[in-house]
Amino acid sequence: xxxxxxxxxxxxxxxxxxxxxxxxxxxxxxxxxxxxxxxxxxxxxxxxxxxxxxxxxxxxxxxxxxxxxxxxxxxxxxxxxxxxxxxxxxxxxxxxxxxxxxxxxxxxxxxxxxxxxxxxxxxxxxxxxxxxxxxxxxxxxxxxxxxxxxxxxxxxxxxxxxxxxxxxxxxxxxxx
Amino acid sequence: xxxxxxxxxxxxxxxxxxxxxxxxxxxxxxxxxxxxxxxxxxxxxxxxxxxxxxxxxxxxxxxxxxxxxxxxxxxxxxxxxxxxxxxxxxxxxxxxxxxxxxxxxxxxxxxxxxxxxxxxxxxxxxxxxxxxxxxxxxxxxxxxxxxxxxxxxxxxxxxxxxxxxxxxxxxxxxxxxxxxxxxxxxxxxxxxxxxxxxxxxxxxxxxxxxxxxxxxxxxxxxxxxxxxxxxxxxxxxxxxxxxxxxxxxxxxxxxxxxxxxxxxxxxxxxxxxxxxxxxxxxxxxxxxxxx
Numbered sequence: 001x002x003x004x005x006x007x008x009x010x011x012x013x014x015x016x017x018x019x020x021x022x023x024x025x026x027x028x029x030x031x032x033x034x035x036x037x038x039x040x041x042x043x044x045x046x047x048x049x050x051x052x053x054x055x056x057x058x059x060x061x062x063x064x065x066x067x068x069x070x071x072x073x074x075x076x077x078x079x080x081x082x083x084x085x086x087x088x089x090x091x092x093x094x095x096x097x098x099x100x101x102x103x104x105x106x107x108x109x110x111x112x113x114x115x116x117x118x119x120x121x122x123x124x125x126x127x128x129x130x131x132x133x134x135x136x137x138x139x140x141x142x143x144x145x146x147x148x149x150x151x152x153x154x155x156x157x158x159x160x161x162x163x164x165x166x167x168x169x170x171x172x173x174x175x176x
Numbered sequence: 177x178x179x180x181x182x183x184x185x186x187x188x189x190x191x192x193x194x195x196x197x198x199x200x201x202x203x204x205x206x207x208x209x210x211x212x213x214x215x216x217x218x219x220x221x222x223x224x225x226x227x228x229x230x231x232x233x234x235x236x237x238x239x240x241x242x243x244x245x246x247x248x249x250x251x252x253x254x255x256x257x258x259x260x261x262x263x264x265x266x267x268x269x270x271x272x273x274x275x276x277x278x279x280x281x282x283x284x285x286x287x288x289x290x291x292x293x294x295x296x297x298x299x300x301x302x303x304x305x306x307x308x309x310x311x312x313x314x315x316x317x318x319x320x321x322x323x324x325x326x327x328x329x330x331x332x333x334x335x336x337x338x339x340x341x342x343x344x345x346x347x348x349x350x351x352x353x354x355x356x357x358x359x360x361x362x363x364x365x366x367x368x369x370x371x372x373x374x375x376x377x378x379x380x381x382x383x384x385x386x387x388x389x390x391x392x393x394x395x396x397x398x399x400x401x402x403x404x405x406x407x408x409x410x411x412x413x414x415x416x417x418x419x420x421x422x423x424x425x426x427x428x429x430x431x432x433x434x435x436x437x438x439x440x441x442x443x444x445x446x447x448x449x450x451x452x453x454x455x456x457x458x459x460x461x462x463x464x465x466x467x
Contacts, residue, residue: 045242112315
């Protein structure tokens with residue numbers, strides 16, 4: 001935990017702190033705005049600004065954590081030198097962001113039945129299968145969002161630990 | 177990197193099509209007549225094509241596990257009185273077997289909506305497999321047709337929570353109206369009363385067999401001295417001109433003027449028609465050629 005906090009502190013105290021703040025606030029705000037619409041979009045069957053009407057405090061909080069959390073992970077990675085960046089943190093973070101998009105985009109839209117049709121499914125197959133797939137995103141929407149939050153949190157931890165570990169080297173060893 | 181770019185383009189395409197789907201085809205086209213199905217209702221009754229004939233309606237197919245369908249039901253509930261005031265009916269049907277994953281059932285939506293769900297212009301039912309395949313072969317789970325008073329599909333859309341404006345336009349503009357008629361006629365629901373001595377005839381475009389037998393005739397028979405001596409339903413001309421829906425029913429009664437008045441007879445028939453839980457259109461009584 002101490003290493004994570006140190007990694008974050010180094011990000012916002014180092015010579016590239018201006019860029020770190022810019023990424024965190026700019027990208028974080030943009031992503032949060034996106035998720036404020038996207039997370040409740042399963043209520044309206046697709047990405048629509050009207051979805052904001054169905055925003056709950058829990059979803060708003062999740063949107064902020066996802067948006068600013070991913071921006072934080074990105075800022076940490078960006079503040080490090082190229083060799084210090086954590087590829088795993090980037091992958092986990094992007095995975096988390098995408099997982100949060102799934103319920104709103106795949107439940108209650110025509111994407112699933114359209115994909116089934118593209119793969120040559122017959123009408124009876126489509127009518128008997130669409131519900132089995134699409135309902136997963138409806139019924140387990142909370143699980144998807146929780147997994148997203150976990151993914152973004154993990155990406156922060158990985159990025160911060162990587163940043164802190166690499167940064168310790170000049171202090172612990174003799175200066176070049 | 178190329179793979180990532182391809183995925184990004186695919187996602188962008190889906191978003192740009194507003195989720196209606198780039199591959200989604202409309203099961204029935206605008207301009208086609210809506211299928212004349214008899215629908216099974218949640219209350220065990222049936223909704224026949226005759227009940228919908230001559231009325232604009234929203235035919236909406238939902239899956240009961242679908243959150244946007246529940247939201248849409250809430251939106252429709254908040255506007256159901258508006259739709260009723262414009263003569264628009266709502267037929268909300270659960271797709272057969274919920275498209276393969278049974279949900280809580282449409283009863284859950286009905287219950288969640290509350291008292292508004294019992295509005296007389298709102299029908300709740302379940303589609304059969306055949307009806308689902310005909311109305312929604314692509315398996316969309318929140319799809320509706322706007323059907324005009326002629327039974328013709330005038331719009332296809334989805335997600336009433338998002339597209340309410342289109343439904344409102346349908347209700348308030350000529351989209352929902354039948355084609356203009358050429359001659360004067362009985363406005364929907366009127367009863368034309370014609371008295372000749374001890375006979376009185378009651379004519380109405382709403383005197384179809386069912387309502388007459390179950391709602392009107394029992395009330396008339398309850399009046400003193402009134403006997404129903406004849407009923408006919410014919411296509412075409414009523415005592416007041418052509419019938420709006422092409423059908424006019426005529427009841428012929430005898431009565432004793434010392435025991436009951438023509439006005440009381442007409443009022444009983446009016447009360448019978450207005451007791452229809454699915455059709456509360458006000459009934460105006462028109463007296464003609466009384467002697």
